[in-house]
Amino acid sequence: MKTMGALFSVAAAMVLLTTPAAEAAGRIHGGGVVANPEGGFSGGRAAAARGPNGGAYARGRAIQTDGMGNGTVASGRAFRGPDGATGARTGTTSRSDDGTVTHQGRLAANGAKGSVESSGGFTKTEDGITQSRTTTATGANGGTYQGSTSYDKNTGLTHSASCTDASGNSVPCR
Numbered sequence: 001m002k003t004m005g006a007l008f009s010v011a012a013a014m015v016l017l018t019t020p021a022a023e024a025a026g027r028i029h030g031g032g033v034v035a036n037p038e039g040g041f042s043g044g045r046a047a048a049a050r051g052p053n054g055g056a057y058a059r060g061r062a063i064q065t066d067g068m069g070n071g072t073v074a075s076g077r078a079f080r081g082p083d084g085a086t087g088a089r090t091g092t093t094s095r096s097d098d099g100t101v102t103h104q105g106r107l108a109a110n111g112a113k114g115s116v117e118s119s120g121g122f123t124k125t126e127d128g129i130t131q132s133r134t135t136t137a138t139g140a141n142g143g144t145y146q147g148s149t150s151y152d153k154n155t156g157l158t159h160s161a162s163c164t165d166a167s168g169n170s171v172p173c174r
Helices: 002-018
Strands: 026-035 041-050 056-065 071-080 086-095 101-111 114-125 128-139 144-152 156-164
Touching: none
Parallel strands: none
Antiparallel strands: 026 041, 041 056, 056 071, 071 086, 086 101, 101 114, 114 128, 128 144, 144 156
């Protein structure tokens, strides 16, 4: 199910975002839900649009449950701005019949002022929550930031970061 939702979102984004900007503006959307053989439901929604100045977006979401307390939701979005900036995010959240919840997400964006990539997630069990996220950003001037943050009940919150200037020299993060 995770793969289906991600593939659908990526395919819709690729079709929408790679079509030449000279084509007409417009919008499309749809969705549905059906009972599945596992005793739960499967479904999804998708939408895409293009503006008159070349901006566009696509998004999709898929869900699957099994009727026994397990379920997964996967989603993704992508955009292209009229100025050529692009971005995308994906996420998957699952719940098990024992109450465990997990989430994984990723994002990326790129434009005239720089780029950013970030990924992370969390797991919640009866014992507590663990979380982590890693982020890398590059400014238009070539400076970079790399950071990592994590949390668990045994070690608490930890964060580390490093920054460089356009020449690759280490500089203080601000």
